[in-house]
Amino acid sequence: MNERGRAPIRTVRVGDPAAPGSVLVLRLRWLCPDPACRRPRGDVERVRLDYHRRSGPPTRVSVDRWRNPCGHLDLVRDVIAEAAALTDHQADTRARQCATPTRTLGTARTPTTAVKGTPR
Numbered sequence: 104m105n106e107r108g109r110a111p112i113r114t115v116r117v118g119d120p121a122a123p124g125s126v127l128v129l130r131l132r133w134l135c136p137d138p139a140c141r142r143p144r145g146d147v148e149r150v151r152l153d154y155h156r157r158s159g160p161p162t163r164v165s166v167d168r169w170r171n172p173c174g175h176l177d178l179v180r181d182v183i184a185e186a187a188a189l190t191d192h193q194a195d196t197r198a199r200q201c202a203t204p205t206r207t208l209g210t211a212r213t214p215t216t217a218v219k220g221t222p223r
Contacts, residue, residue: 110134112189115147115167117179124154124162129186136185140173 110132119125133144147169153161171177 110143113147115169115182116149116165117182118152118154118164118166120179120183124156124164126164126166127183129182130189131182131186132189135171135173135175136177136181137171137173137175140171140175142172144171144177145169 112130113133114128114130116126116128119127131144135142135144147167149165150168151163151165153163155161169177
């Protein structure tokens with residue numbers, strides 16, 4: 104945990120299930136998602152994977168893996184969903200922090216559209 108009581112965010116590389124042989128770079132809150140655990144995830148280790156295709160040489164990619172101390176297994180699809188949720192949450196938080204109240208002066212006007220052949 105950091106000084107604010109939040110889990111640190113780490114960047115990891117995982118294989119892209121939608122495009123074998125490709126890598127996704129994701130940001131994750133470094134906390135085990137298992138509600139019974141909620142301890143920091145394990146140490147990251149970089150490994151090389153070979154994706155074999157029907158034709159041509161295999162594609163070699165480097166991805167990260169880790170072992171959670173509680174034994175909880177992080178599936179790639181769950182990690183991708185978790186990273187997407189974190190990104191959405193951060194975008195919402197930034198939007199709220201940047202939003203400034205606005206004040207409308209005068210009367211509200213509705214936009215008008217011009218139709219061909221009619222005066223505005």
